[in-house]
Amino acid sequence: MALITQSDIAKRLNVTRVTVSKALRDHPDISTKLKEKIKRTSKELGYTPNLIAKNLTARKTFTLGVVIPDLENNFFAYATDSIIDAASEKGYNVFVTVSRENQQSEILNLKNLIGMRVDGLLVCVSQHSRDIEVFNEIEKLNIPLVFFDRKPDGLNSQSVVFADNYGAISAIDSIAAEGYKRFAHFSGYSNISIGHNRKEGFLAAMKKNELKIDPEWIIEGGYEIEDGYNSFMKLNQKKKFPEIIFAVNDRVAMGVYKAAREVGVKIPEDIGVVAYGFNETAQTFTPTLSIINQDPRKLGEIAIESLVDKIEQKNNLLDRQIIIKEDFIWNNSIKRKNKLRK
Amino acid sequence: MALITQSDIAKRLNVTRVTVSKALRDHPDISTKLKEKIKRTSKELGYTPNLIAKNLTARKTFTLGVVIPDLENNFFAYATDSIIDAASEKGYNVFVTVSRENQQSEILNLKNLIGMRVDGLLVCVSQHSRDIEVFNEIEKLNIPLVFFDRKPDGLNSQSVVFADNYGAISAIDSIAAEGYKRFAHFSGYSNISIGHNRKEGFLAAMKKNELKIDPEWIIEGGYEIEDGYNSFMKLNQKKKFPEIIFAVNDRVAMGVYKAAREVGVKIPEDIGVVAYGFNETAQTFTPTLSIINQDPRKLGEIAIESLVDKIEQKNNLLDRQIIIKEDFIWNNSIKRKNKLRK
DNA sequence: CTGAAAGCGCTTACAG
DNA sequence: CTGAAAGCGCTTACAG
Numbered sequence: 001m002a003l004i005t006q007s008d009i010a011k012r013l014n015v016t017r018v019t020v021s022k023a024l025r026d027h028p029d030i031s032t033k034l035k036e037k038i039k040r041t042s043k044e045l046g047y048t049p050n051l052i053a054k055n056l057t058a059r060k061t062f063t064l065g066v067v068i069p070d071l072e073n074n075f076f077a078y079a080t081d082s083i084i085d086a087a088s089e090k091g092y093n094v095f096v097t098v099s100r101e102n103q104q105s106e107i108l109n110l111k112n113l114i115g116m117r118v119d120g121l122l123v124c125v126s127q128h129s130r131d132i133e134v135f136n137e138i139e140k141l142n143i144p145l146v147f148f149d150r151k152p153d154g155l156n157s158q159s160v161v162f163a164d165n166y167g168a169i170s171a172i173d174s175i176a177a178e179g180y181k182r183f184a185h186f187s188g189y190s191n192i193s194i195g196h197n198r199k200e201g202f203l204a205a206m207k208k209n210e211l212k213i214d215p216e217w218i219i220e221g222g223y224e225i226e227d228g229y230n231s232f233m234k235l236n237q238k239k240k241f242p243e244i245i246f247a248v249n250d251r252v253a254m255g256v257y258k259a260a261r262e263v264g265v266k267i268p269e270d271i272g273v274v275a276y277g278f279n280e281t282a283q284t285f286t287p288t289l290s291i292i293n294q295d296p297r298k299l300g301e302i303a304i305e306s307l308v309d310k311i312e313q314k315n316n317l318l319d320r321q322i323i324i325k326e327d328f329i330w331n332n333s334i335k336r337k338n339k340l341r342k
Numbered sequence: 343m344a345l346i347t348q349s350d351i352a353k354r355l356n357v358t359r360v361t362v363s364k365a366l367r368d369h370p371d372i373s374t375k376l377k378e379k380i381k382r383t384s385k386e387l388g389y390t391p392n393l394i395a396k397n398l399t400a401r402k403t404f405t406l407g408v409v410i411p412d413l414e415n416n417f418f419a420y421a422t423d424s425i426i427d428a429a430s431e432k433g434y435n436v437f438v439t440v441s442r443e444n445q446q447s448e449i450l451n452l453k454n455l456i457g458m459r460v461d462g463l464l465v466c467v468s469q470h471s472r473d474i475e476v477f478n479e480i481e482k483l484n485i486p487l488v489f490f491d492r493k494p495d496g497l498n499s500q501s502v503v504f505a506d507n508y509g510a511i512s513a514i515d516s517i518a519a520e521g522y523k524r525f526a527h528f529s530g531y532s533n534i535s536i537g538h539n540r541k542e543g544f545l546a547a548m549k550k551n552e553l554k555i556d557p558e559w560i561i562e563g564g565y566e567i568e569d570g571y572n573s574f575m576k577l578n579q580k581k582k583f584p585e586i587i588f589a590v591n592d593r594v595a596m597g598v599y600k601a602a603r604e605v606g607v608k609i610p611e612d613i614g615v616v617a618y619g620f621n622e623t624a625q626t627f628t629p630t631l632s633i634i635n636q637d638p639r640k641l642g643e644i645a646i647e648s649l650v651d652k653i654e655q656k657n658n659l660l661d662r663q664i665i666i667k668e669d670f671i672w673n674n675s676i677k678r679k680n681k682l683r684k
Numbered sequence: 685c686t687g688a689a690a691g692c693g694c695t696t697a698c699a700g
Numbered sequence: 701c702t703g704a705a706a707g708c709g710c711t712t713a714c715a716g
Binding site (some may be wrong): 015016017018022028030031034053056057058059290291305 | 701702703704707708709710
């Protein structure tokens with residue numbers, strides 16, 4: 001499938017390749033007449049510029065590499081869409097790769113992206129990524145990188161994440177104000193910032209409201225539906241039962257819903273559920289899920305902005321760590337005890 | 343961020359660039375000792391091969407370009423994941439682009455992908471794409487292209503789609519067997535294959551079951567939640583009301599659920615709903631949505647297989663049009679009249 | 685076993 | 701206004 005090149009056009013018109021190159025880029029060197037002629041025949045021949053050759057000389061590809069853990073997770077699908085949108089608005093193309101929550105393929109993706117000489121990297125580490133060597137290497141190579149949503153511990157790289165502790169406080173303040181006292185927490189793994197940040201947030205919010213924490217009710221699992229399912233089943237075997245389950249994300253909450261339905265526990269009558277999530281998904285739950293609202297679109301936009309800033313600023317300023325605040329949205333998975341409160 | 347090149351390694355070791363290139367590719371020319379030495383120092387220096395330079399000479403990039411209409415649509419998010427998986431299994435990287443259901447950006451994406459000299463293109467056209475000129479040009483350029491899920495009319499290109507008519511028949515046969523007679527159809531636009539294929543399927547299935555079609559109950563809209571919402575509201579204003587709504591996809595069905603809830607029409611008691619969809623999403627509906635089951639993962643896999651076949655086979659065989667059959671899954675949005683039937 | 689030559693498709697100074 | 705020269709980082713024959 002040998003495509004048309006500038007040489008082909010040049011031969012056809014009996015000029016040199018450079019003339020063609022210049023004409024196509026509207027270089028002032030070339031006369032308007034010749035430009036038009038060259039452009040016309042380039043269209044006729046179906047010329048499409050070879051971007052990879054262009055990139056080779058330009059040393060800048062105007063493409064960004066993104067590593068997403070899993071598109072089957074709604075949240076990331078939305079984030080990816082907004083990343084692509086925001087990037088193209090700034091004149092960048094995007095290479096989307098998916099790690100499937102697997103560190104091996106995360107590393108492979110990173111290598112490929114670097115090989116393609118992307119101008120910068122936007123990465124959300126997989127749940128199981130404990131090894132930060134790759135990221136140290138990338139830093140040494142001086143390739144602009146921004147973490148979003150999740151970032152590995154032990155790194156002070158540029159990042160855009162949600163203010164999980166702030167969100168936890170906002171939620172538990174509201175819920176406790178309705179008279180609830182007994183909270184369980186289905187947490188993620190503690191090695192990812194999300195895992196322990198959310199847990200810390202939960203603990204801090206409980207303390208702030210002078211609520212007692214029952215260690216039995218803190219159940220560490222993963223971030224998937226089945227993890228929530230399993231955690232609920234574990235909880236269900238214990239003697240004491242909480243009033244509220246505070247889940248690390250909406251997928252875990254989904255597992256809770258499923259398990260509760262199976263064993264005949266009713267939401268919100270028998271138990272309330274609140275989770276980190278985003279409203280589009282929360283609305284598809286029945287009853288709609290009470291959430292600490294995280295907007296993946298906002299996340300994506302800000303992440304791209306942060307990355308492009310880093311790429312385009314010549315003086316290497318300090319890495320900025322951006323934190324997005326989030327609000328509590330009641331919805332219907334927690335009963336309002338006092339109907340009079342708004 | 344000038345990265346290490348083969349020249350750098352060569353200088354360091356006082357050999358020529360070619361020697362380095364060969365050693366790194368395990369060319370038999372080079373002695374084992376030298377190879378090891380070169381590999382070692384290439385690691386030390388943090389060398390990462392410049393894939394775009396490599397691609398320039400190789401004339402083959404081992405990357406595939408994909409155009410997705412919208413990742414916020416669950417179905418495509420799942421399909422994309424499986425496309426990436428299947429591609430990487432075959433040794434290809436994937437450039438994912440999203441058109442946001444917009445023909446303008448669809449074309450832009452296509453141009454960029456071609457510019458990056460992807461080895462092949464996998465595209466699902468946007469809802470509003472009526473112009474097939476781009477695809478004719480691409481065909482002239484001899485770039486392997488496979489349509490998946492949706493394809494524009496008037497083209498006989500290679501494609502992988504669902505057997506919509508077969509699915510409609512399978513569904514309406516089952517539903518009619520329970521004694522239902524009065525079906526409405528919320529259809530998509532007729533210019534896309536999906537739109538009219540599904541409509542045709544519906545009509546054929548009705549005819550096959552000797553059911554009368556009320557033209558008033560065939561409401562043409564789009565593929566989004568609000569389209570289903572609007573169609574339901576239109577239907578609700580008519581004098582006669584059907585027993586079953588047959589919707590063009592699950593998003594439209596979602597709109598139907600929403601509208602029905604608003605006006606107090608109960609599913610499945612007052613009206614039954616069936617739609618093309620996939621089970622993962624159908625399970626999140628309350629009640630779970632009766633569907634003509636389309637598996638986005640299977641679609642993605644087969645699409646990649648089809649594309650890679652096309653790319654790698656030297657003799658240009660006839661374009662194959664692959665059709666995936668789909669089954670009806672009852673779930674709970676249509677009442678079984680006869681409880682005894684399984 | 686090692687290297688000199690030519691080229692992939694483009695661009696950037698530099699001359700004329 | 702037009703072109704000859706050199707180079708981006710790599711690879712592929714072809715010699716020695």
